[in-house]
Amino acid sequence: MTRRNLPFILMLNVLGIVLFLSWYLPTDHGFWFKIDSAIFFFFNQHLASDAWFLRMVAITNNRIFDVISLIAMGLLYLYFYLKQDAFGRRRLIVTGVVMLLTGVVLNQFGHLLPVKHASPTLTFDNINRVSELTGIPTKDASSDSFPGDHGMMLMIFSCFMLRYFNRTAFAIALLITLVFCLPRIMIGAHWFTDIAVGSLSVVMVGTSWWLMTPASDVVIHWLNCKLPGKYRPTQP
Numbered sequence: 001m002t003r004r005n006l007p008f009i010l011m012l013n014v015l016g017i018v019l020f021l022s023w024y025l026p027t028d029h030g031f032w033f034k035i036d037s038a039i040f041f042f043f044n045q046h047l048a049s050d051a052w053f054l055r056m057v058a059i060t061n062n063r064i065f066d067v068i069s070l071i072a073m074g075l076l077y078l079y080f081y082l083k084q085d086a087f088g089r090r091r092l093i094v095t096g097v098v099m100l101l102t103g104v105v106l107n108q109f110g111h112l113l114p115v116k117h118a119s120p121t122l123t124f125d126n127i128n129r130v131s132e133l134t135g136i137p138t139k140d141a142s143s144d145s146f147p148g149d150h151g152m153m154l155m156i157f158s159c160f161m162l163r164y165f166n167r168t169a170f171a172i173a174l175l176i177t178l179v180f181c182l183p184r185i186m187i188g189a190h191w192f193t194d195i196a197v198g199s200l201s202v203v204m205v206g207t208s209w210w211l212m213t214p215a216s217d218v219v220i221h222w223l224n225c226k227l228p229g230k231y232r233p234t235q236p
Contacts, residue, residue: 005212012212016204023197024115036191040120043186047128058136060183066150069180073157076172080165086231094224099160102210103153110147110202117146121188130187140187147198148190151181155203163211 023032046053059065081092119142121129130140158173184190210216225233 009208009212012204012208016201016208019197019204020113020201023193029193032193032197036120036193039185039192040124040188044120044128044188047130047133054130054133057183057187058130058134058138061130061138061140061187061189062136063139065180065183069150069154069176072176072180073154073173076161076169076176080169087233090229090231091220091224094227095160095164095220097223098216098220099156102160102207102216103156106156106202106206107149107152109206110149110152110198111144113147113198113202115146115198116144117191117194118143119145119189119194120191127188138187139184139189142189145190145194147202148181148184148194149199150184151177151190151195151199152203154180155199156207159203159207159211163216 023029026032029036043057047057048054077092077096081089084092121127121141122143130136130138154173154177158170158177161173162170181195185192185195221233
């Protein structure tokens with residue numbers, strides 16, 4: 001499996017590194033800053049002029065909305081879980097644990113990157129802040145927004161859907177990723193590149209070695225055999 005996938009793994013690593021360096025190396029992040037600024041001001045200008053848009057952005061960046069994203073991912077996972085027998089359900093639970101651990105490890109790896117990047121709401125002056133306009137508790141700023149933690153977790157979930165389920169599950173997971181990443185960008189808590197460069201580059205490098213080699217299968221099988229409970233595999 002590793003030998004067959006090695007060209008794709010290397011390609012994803014090169015693409016991920018080049019993507020990151022295209023943002024990291026140029027002065028003031030080069031053309032990416034123009035894209036980031038244009039996206040931020042496009043949404044920010046509407047916060048003061050469109051009351052419906054303001055409320056929508058405020059609500060979708062409340063912590064409660066994060067729970068909805070977890071529910072959306074959980075329902076997709078539950079669909080496949082219910083189709084399994086007892087042994088398959090146990091394996092899916094273990095796979096979910098490994099997925100969460102993968103997210104934690106890659107998130108820590110991402111924050112080792114030599115980047116300290118405040119969100120656009122803390123970078124520009126005289127801008128609209130949702131928390132000030134509405135009084136609704138919401139995340140509209142971050143002192144270190146690169147890479148986007150939320151976006152990274154959603155992308156990792158999508159990768160696991162492709163690896164262990166099917167392309168339809170992957171497509172639905174990508175839609176979930178888009179829907180729940182966009183509010184962070186609209187409110188200005190993240191730059192577009194926090195997710196499209198930061199999260200994506202880390203996920204491309206990290207998950208390629210983890211999911212396109214036997215590594216994740218080995219860990220899932222080991223935990224499945226070692227964790228207590230019924231329906232453990234009969235073969236070690």
